[in-house]
Amino acid sequence: MNITKLTEEYISGHPSIRDCVAKGLVNYSALARQICREHKIDRFDAVLIAIRRHFLKLKESETQEKDILRLLKNVKIRIRNRILVAIMDKPKDMERVYVFQKKVKREKGDFNLIEGEDTLTLVTNSKYVEEVKESFKSWLIKCSENLVQIAILFDPEIESTPGVVNHVYGLLAEKGINILEEMSCWTDLMIIVDEKDLAGAMDVLSF
Structure with missing residues (x-):
């Protein structure tokens, strides 16, 4: 089982969670426990690491979007x-x-x-x-x-x-x-x- 893919798909499939993760409003440990519980897996540490990595991707994406919008305002x-x-x-x-x-x-x-x-x-x-x-x-x-x-x-x-x-x-x-x-x-x-x-x-x- 690919824990990284499972975690990213879970977050992407729950827009409200995705938005909260992007804004840093989610307790990562609680989210990791929820994912493990719903998917009946005992990989808490791996899921937690995957959540943190996905959060960094979302932050980078958010920064990139700001750069794009700033550039578009000057076209x-x-x-x-x-x-x-x-x-x-x-x-x-x-x-x-x-x-x-x-x-x-x-x-x-x-x-x-x-x-x-x-x-x-x-x-x-x-x-x-x-x-x-x-x-x-x-x-x-x-x-x-x-x-x-x-x-x-x-x-x-x-x-x-x-x-x-x-x-x-x-x-x-x-x-x-x-x-x-x-x-x-x-x-x-x-x-x-x-x-x-x-x-x-x-x-x-x-x-």
Whole structure:
């Protein structure tokens, strides 16, 4: 029997106990006796050690969460609406894509390209939808219009703060907001969501 796993699962399965452990409000010895009694095991010392180790993990997690929230309060948000996302097979010759990119940039439009092993994801303005469908029709897999790009601009401190992006994604997921595409560049995180989810996303991102 893995005492550490049993103890952690017991605490995780009792949110009220978990909160009290995180706040240092639990008598560890009493909790160890309770776990031993409920699971009919005679391993008091091992359970007590597991509780103390789990408490240290929770304290570290709490400190990390504070660092994340402090960092999130300083983010800047930029929104671009009427965004188009085109998913296509990756061609052997990218020249046609680069020609289109130059045209969009020349017209001061938005253009981002995510290159996978076998596919490309092209992010640009919805006004180019007909041109995208015509220029890349032999490669096109899927084309979605009228989306929203949300750019979240962090302080450079994000490099040394683990869990920030996961925290943001978790908050969005709790609101039922689906991230259609994502891109990142150093301190910038860009996500694509459906236009109907913009208000909910902004509510979540108002730290």
